[in-house]
Amino acid sequence: MLRFTTDDIPAQDRFEHWRETRGRNLFGVTIELDREKRGDFSGHFTAEAYGGAIVSELQASAYRVSRTPQDIARLSSDSLLLGWQIEGGGWMETGRRAALHRIDSGAFTVGHSEQTYSGTPNTDRRFLWRMIKIPLAGCDFAPPLADLASQPICAAWLRPVTALFLAIGARDAVLPDPAAGIDAIGRLALVATGRLPHHAPENRAALRLALLQAARAILRRDLDRPDLSPSLVARELGVSPRQLHILFEPSGLSFARTLTGFRLERALRLLLHRQERTVADIAYACGFDSLATFYRAFRAAYGMTPLDMRAMPPAVV
Incomplete structure (x- = not known):
């Protein structure tokens, strides 16, 4: 795992180092911050390879960020980008048509790496952002995506996508293997944006895998409740009790044993x-x-x- 923090850099040099080394050269983006705020800047970053993708996390002081045509020409990558705004938020202008999206805490975005965007925070508080970058070369589930401008997915898909995102890289996750987890979240994100059909068998399997992670999260959250039952969990997930039990079958452990x-x-x-x-x-x-x-x-x-x-x-x- 790659780790980086500005803590060991003199305060007056932290933002400039982050902008050039982490922003421009690693992520291929342009970062801006008012000069009077740069002395208080700090940031932390991790990245690791997982299932053929790169999973990264950034926590830093708020700043403006954009991916310009010049950034794309300098550092191109035919990849699907899945982003989770855990803390912080703001406005994001994306694509050639300059669509404007409000990105709140908890929002999940999907887009292609070669699309332009610009983001402006709506607060001076620090942000926490996680991203999965899935290279599309050799990827058999993705249709042509070069025109997919970054966009937030609708609320109906947030729970399964977020649950699967949390499971990726987690030690106790119930995933067939890392590559299967990446394939599933890529499929699910594209179903949520209308780029893949929901009814295809592989995409339905991805949804079941995500709902299993969501069900397990509910069990951990509410395990102190003696009345925690399949019916209660199924109702929260919007599935039938029978469908809930089917979710657990691939794990080899029933609902009750889990x-x-x-x-x-x-x-x-x-x-x-x-x-x-x-x-x-x-x-x-x-x-x-x-x-x-x-x-x-x-x-x-x-x-x-x-x-x-x-x-x-x-x-x-």
Whole structure:
């Protein structure tokens, strides 16, 4: 993984270094910031190869950014760009027709790397931006995309796309392999923009994979609820309970086993790191409906009781 921070650069040189080294030479963009604000600038950047794509994250002081025809000529790349505005926001003017889009926190954008754009922040607060760059050479799912100006996807697609974005690179993600995850999010993004048909088998499979990540995120979020059921999760995702169960089939773990596994993981952490809490308190806090159910599940998973696990020396655990 490539990591960079301006923290080790003198304050008066940070913005200039970021603009030239990270903006102009690495991303092929033009960055501008009012001179009186440059002394307070700071930025952090990471990038790693994943499944044939590049996944990067930027966190920095707000600035104006554009990709001009000159930038494209200097640093071209036939790639699909998927961007997630996690924090911050502003206005983005894109493409030859100069369409203007408002980009709020949480927005997800899709576009081709050879399209021009300019972005202006609507706040002086720092921004957090994640991007997946998918080279299109040899990519079998993408139609011609050179005319795809960057645009935000509609709200109906945000949940599955965001869930799959979060799963890419995550250690506990349920993805067939990195390349399959990149293929799926590329397909899903193009379905969301109308560039690929929703009904094609490969694209429907991409949606199912994304909805599985979204379902797992709900289980982690709400595992403390004893009443957390397939019906509740299915309703939140807008699918039927039967469809929800089908989502879990490729993972090899059912809805119930996945939820129990998440609850046990959290219970184990609490047992080891929150010694002041009783076993019963931990069991109920993790969504188990009875102490007996918790003990049975814990012993089946770890081969010992919760109290035996807590009594073990840290080096052994």
